Amino acid sequence: MVRSCARKDQTMTQPQPMTVPASQSWLETVRRAVDERLSRFFADERAAVGELAPDALLVLRGLESLTLRGGKRLRPAMLVAAQRAIEPRASLSMVLSACASLEILQSYLLIHDDWMDGDEERRGGPAVHVLIRRELGGRGVDAVGAHLADSLAILAGDLGCAYANRLFLESANACGAAGPALETYLRVQRDVVLGQTLDLLGSPDVSRMHDLKTGSYTVEGPLLLGAILAGAHHAQLDVLRRVARPLGEAFQVRDDLLGTFGDPKKTGKPVGNDLRVGKHNAIVRECELSVPAETRAPLTAILGRIGASDDDVRRAMTMLEQTGVRARVEARLAKLVDEAKAPLAGAPLSPEGVRAISELADLFGARES
Amino acid sequence: MVRSCARKDQTMTQPQPMTVPASQSWLETVRRAVDERLSRFFADERAAVGELAPDALLVLRGLESLTLRGGKRLRPAMLVAAQRAIEPRASLSMVLSACASLEILQSYLLIHDDWMDGDEERRGGPAVHVLIRRELGGRGVDAVGAHLADSLAILAGDLGCAYANRLFLESANACGAAGPALETYLRVQRDVVLGQTLDLLGSPDVSRMHDLKTGSYTVEGPLLLGAILAGAHHAQLDVLRRVARPLGEAFQVRDDLLGTFGDPKKTGKPVGNDLRVGKHNAIVRECELSVPAETRAPLTAILGRIGASDDDVRRAMTMLEQTGVRARVEARLAKLVDEAKAPLAGAPLSPEGVRAISELADLFGARES
Numbered sequence: 205m206v207r208s209c210a211r212k213d214q215t216m217t218q219p220q221p222m223t224v225p226a227s228q229s230w231l232e233t234v235r236r237a238v239d240e241r242l243s244r245f246f247a248d249e250r251a252a253v254g255e256l257a258p259d260a261l262l263v264l265r266g267l268e269s270l271t272l273r274g275g276k277r278l279r280p281a282m283l284v285a286a287q288r289a290i291e292p293r294a295s296l297s298m299v300l301s302a303c304a305s306l307e308i309l310q311s312y313l314l315i316h317d318d319w320m321d322g323d324e325e326r327r328g329g330p331a332v333h334v335l336i337r338r339e340l341g342g343r344g345v346d347a348v349g350a351h352l353a354d355s356l357a358i359l360a361g362d363l364g365c366a367y368a369n370r371l372f373l374e375s376a377n378a379c380g381a382a383g384p385a386l387e388t389y390l391r392v393q394r395d396v397v398l399g400q401t402l403d404l405l406g407s408p409d410v411s412r413m414h415d416l417k418t419g420s421y422t423v424e425g426p427l428l429l430g431a432i433l434a435g436a437h438h439a440q441l442d443v444l445r446r447v448a449r450p451l452g453e454a455f456q457v458r459d460d461l462l463g464t465f466g467d468p469k470k471t472g473k474p475v476g477n478d479l480r481v482g483k484h485n486a487i488v489r490e491c492e493l494s495v496p497a498e499t500r501a502p503l504t505a506i507l508g509r510i511g512a513s514d515d516d517v518r519r520a521m522t523m524l525e526q527t528g529v530r531a532r533v534e535a536r537l538a539k540l541v542d543e544a545k546a547p548l549a550g551a552p553l554s555p556e557g558v559r560a561i562s563e564l565a566d567l568f569g570a571r572e573s
Numbered sequence: 574m575v576r577s578c579a580r581k582d583q584t585m586t587q588p589q590p591m592t593v594p595a596s597q598s599w600l601e602t603v604r605r606a607v608d609e610r611l612s613r614f615f616a617d618e619r620a621a622v623g624e625l626a627p628d629a630l631l632v633l634r635g636l637e638s639l640t641l642r643g644g645k646r647l648r649p650a651m652l653v654a655a656q657r658a659i660e661p662r663a664s665l666s667m668v669l670s671a672c673a674s675l676e677i678l679q680s681y682l683l684i685h686d687d688w689m690d691g692d693e694e695r696r697g698g699p700a701v702h703v704l705i706r707r708e709l710g711g712r713g714v715d716a717v718g719a720h721l722a723d724s725l726a727i728l729a730g731d732l733g734c735a736y737a738n739r740l741f742l743e744s745a746n747a748c749g750a751a752g753p754a755l756e757t758y759l760r761v762q763r764d765v766v767l768g769q770t771l772d773l774l775g776s777p778d779v780s781r782m783h784d785l786k787t788g789s790y791t792v793e794g795p796l797l798l799g800a801i802l803a804g805a806h807h808a809q810l811d812v813l814r815r816v817a818r819p820l821g822e823a824f825q826v827r828d829d830l831l832g833t834f835g836d837p838k839k840t841g842k843p844v845g846n847d848l849r850v851g852k853h854n855a856i857v858r859e860c861e862l863s864v865p866a867e868t869r870a871p872l873t874a875i876l877g878r879i880g881a882s883d884d885d886v887r888r889a890m891t892m893l894e895q896t897g898v899r900a901r902v903e904a905r906l907a908k909l910v911d912e913a914k915a916p917l918a919g920a921p922l923s924p925e926g927v928r929a930i931s932e933l934a935d936l937f938g939a940r941e942s
Contacts, residue, residue: 253767257785259778260770316731320724352773355689358727359770362685365734366762373755382751386742393735398622401629401728404721409628416626 230560234284234303235277237296241304242271245371262339266332266360267367271311273327276571278564279306279426285564286430286444289557294434302375302385302433305368306426312364313396313421319357320404328472333357365393379433388432392425410484411453418459419452423568427561443551447561451544455568457537460485462573465521465530470573476517482508486536491529499527541569599929603653603672604646606665610673611640614740631708635701635729636736640680642696645940647933648675648795654933655799655813658926663803671744671754671802674737675795681733682765682790688726689773697841702726734762748802757801761794779853780822787828788821792937796930812920816930820913824937826906829854831942834890834899839942845886851877855905860898868896910938 246268253264280303287299317323318331325331330338337353372389376382399417407413427444436444462471463478464487471477478485488507491500502520506512524530544565548558615637622633649672656668686692687700694700699707706722741758745751768786776782796813805813831840832847833856840846847854857876860869871889875881893899913934917927 256764257767257771257776257781259774259776260767262774263766263770316727320720320727322720351689351691355773356770358685358689359766359773362734363763363766363770365731366759366766369738369762370756370759373752373759377752382755383742383746386751386755387739390735390739390742393738394732395625397632397728397732397735398626398629401632401725401732402626404724404728405628405631407626407628412626 230284231281231563234281234296235275237300238277238280238303238307239272241300242307245304245308245367246272249367262336263356263360263363265339266335266357267308267311267315267364269329269335270315270326270332271308271364273329274307274310275327276573277303277307278567278571279310279422280304282423282426282561282564283430283433285557285560286427286436287434287557288560289444289553290431290434290436290440292554292556298378299375299430299433301371301378302429305371305375305389306421306429308364308371309368309393309421312361312368313400315357315361315364317400319354320400325472331357332360336360375433379435381433381435385429385432388425388428392420392429395420410489414456415449415452418456419448422455423452424448440552443547443553446547447544447565449544450540451565451568454537454540454544454565457486457533457540458569458571460487461530461533461537462571464524467572472573475514476506476512476521479503479507479517479520480510480512487524487529487533490533490536491524491527494532495523495527495529499523537569541565599653600650600932603650603665604644606669607646607649607672607676608641610669611676614673614677614736615641618736631705632725632729632732634708635704635726636677636680636684636733638698638704639684639695639701640677640733642698643676643679644696645942646672646676647936647940648679648791649673651792651795651930651933652799652802654926654929655796655805656803656926657929658813658922659800659803659805659809661923661925667747668744668799668802670740670747671798674740674744674758675790675798677733677740678737678762678790681730681737682769684726684730684733686769688723689769694841700726701729705729744802748804750802750804754798754801757794757797761790761798764789779858783825784818784821787825788817791824792821793817809921812916812922815916816913816934818913819909820934820937823906823909823913823934826855826902826909827938827940829856830899830902830906831940833893836941841942844883845875845890848872848876848886848889849879849881856893856898856902859902859905860893860896863901864892864896864898868892906938910934 246264250261250264250268253260283299283303283306284296287294314326315332318326319333323331324334329335333354336356337350340349340353340356369389373382373386376385376389379385395416399413399415399420402409402413403417424445427448428441431441431444460478460483463473463483463485464476466473466477468475468477474480479488488503491503497504500523502516502523506516506520545562548562551558553561615633619630619633619637622629652668652672652675653665656663683695684701687695688702692700693703698704702723705725706719709718709722709725738758742751742755745754745758748754764785768782768784768789771778771782772786793814796817797810800810800813829847829852832842832852832854833845835842835846837844837846843849848857857872860872866873869892871885871892875885875889914931917931920927922930
């Protein structure tokens with residue numbers, strides 16, 4: 205059904221009807237299947253917690269709300285693409301719980317990060333600590349109430365961690381790959397935590413920090429996990445690692461472009477958000493390297509000033525465009541995407557899988573939210 | 574060596590030299606082996622993190638410091654006792670990583686709990702969020718610095734969670750029981766988080782809260798996990814569940830007695846700590862049920878008053894003794910320990926294992942810290 209709808213849309217807009225619609229359709233199929241698995245998981249778990257500890261449903265609701273609000277399911281798509289690259293006939297159902305696990309793992313990490321970073325919005329809604337503060341609102345949120353809400357949000361994350369692990373285990377068992385898959389999965393968890401630590405401490409090794417914090421569970425983790433679950437051998441994993449390195453960086457550079465030039469309606473964040481919060485992202489770094497101090501004054505004037513006016517922020521953005529900073533960062537992004545796709549040529553992977561990974565690489569370079 | 578030392582001590586103080594010294598020796602053997610496994614794990618991980626993200630060593634040190642400060646290793650002992658009850662010839666080395674995992678799991682939970690509860694001391698040293706605040710002290714701890722330290726402590730807990738899972742996986746793989754053992758292990762994680770949620774929310778169902786928060790990972794979890802890792806069948810697990818229920822409650826009642834009447838030198842907490850912080854523990858509940866309001870006035874006067882004088886606190890303690898409240902709670906504790914040991918008689922478990930579990934039950938009822 206999904207497949208045929210996508211094909212219909214396709215014939216009207218695209219010159220290569222056999223490739224792209226099939227792709228659109230697999231992404232949509234994964235997205236819907238993951239959403240359904242997540243809904244089923246949360247329904248089961250609401251029943252279990254309602255029985256076991258009804259007062260704790262508040263915390264489960266926070267986790268569920270954030271998880272179901274996420275839409276793109278890019279990490280599951282990455283995992284499924286890698287599964288297909290190794291074993292094109294393997295069924296989605298074998299790895300569906302692992303896909304759901306990646307989404308709940310992300311919720312866990314986002315819940316803790318948002319509280320740490322003081323971010324109040326996420327995915328077009330309140331961050332979980334804000335959501336819980338509001339739910340506790342009846343009691344009046346004073347300092348103690350806020351600490352209670354923050355504590356419950358940390359627990360919502362902790363609960364998510366236990367759930368993500370359990371869901372991943374389900375797929376690992378189904379695929380008969382519990383040992384190696386879980387080892388990689390837990391290494392990813394460690395790496396993300398280390399990456400967030402470097403981020404909080406303002407570590408100067410920004411690329412290391414991004415590798416650990418974002419790359420590990422956004423690109424490399426899902427690729428390796430999908431492949432391991434499908435029974436990949438070493439040479440195949442090596443190719444995927446070589447894809448993952450530039451692609452993880454591409455994801456981050458795209459994130460930085462969106463954080464600076466993104467459409468607030470699509471990103472859900474104010475104009476030039478990264479600049480206002482003073483994030484030393486790839487655009488700011490490129491500007492500092494290539495633009496003389498007097499020319500970059502409009503940026504210096506607003507960097508890290510949350511209260512900067514939209515006009516002042518737009519002035520900095522115009523400078524970044526006129527000095528070619530934006531174009532240079534975009535060129536670097538395109539180069540990273542090409543680098544990521546290069547090892548796929550002639551690799552010991554299935555053609556379907558190579559197409560799917562390639563398509564995701566393009567999407568990572570072009571996404572708008 | 575350990576075994577013979579324990580025997581030597583024994584001959585001077587105990588009438589049954591053949592039973593107790595052997596027991597002392599297995600507990601001591603487990604404790605030392607777990608301590609060694611933990612030291613080795615942290616040494617390896619310090620090297621790995623030092624390579625990968627040296628700035629993050631701060632967080633690893635916090636986790637390590639708290640974990641190595643813990644002394645009794647009762648949960649590992651419980652796990653080993655259950656392993657022996659199922660398979661007395663199985664080697665300790667098969668489950669040693671699972672034992673270390675339980676200790677790091679506890680560190681994770683304690684780090685998060687201490688921050689939530691505002692507890693500044695733990696195991697005779699600073700809580701991890703306090704430790705990290707001090708380490709960051711050079712920067713001067715203002716409100717932002719304190720939030721940074723708290724955030725890093727949450728990450729120390731998160732890191733511990735990933736490590737605990739990885740260590741548990743190691744034993745689960747070694748025992749060829751990855752699926753069922755990990756499922757139980759992750760259910761325990763969920764239950765503890767739900768229990769802590771009920772605790773924070775002041776849920777009126779105190780016994781449910783304790784079952785989830787303490788019982789699950791202190792008694793039932795270790796017993797079931799040790800048994801599953803040793804290949805237990807259903808009937809054996811059922812017996813252990815029947816042991817676990819009263820024993821988990823006994824552990825909590827003993828905790829409440831220590832929190833009220835414990836020796837500050839041994840517990841590391843001020844005289845009558847639970848009363849000062851206003852904990853509605855088993856002693857307070859028994860007093861409210863059985864002592865008229867005017868007689869219990871000395872307790873009412875200090876309950877929840879952190880600044881109460883030692884003399885006032887001692888007056889409340891004297892009242893609790895004179896009205897027989899303490900004796901009644903102690904009698905209940907003894908009854909719970911007996912109830913826990915009852916299902917062991919004639920159970921399909923090895924005699925060595927039954928002795929070990931029985932001994933731990935006595936220890937849980939009598940521990941002084």
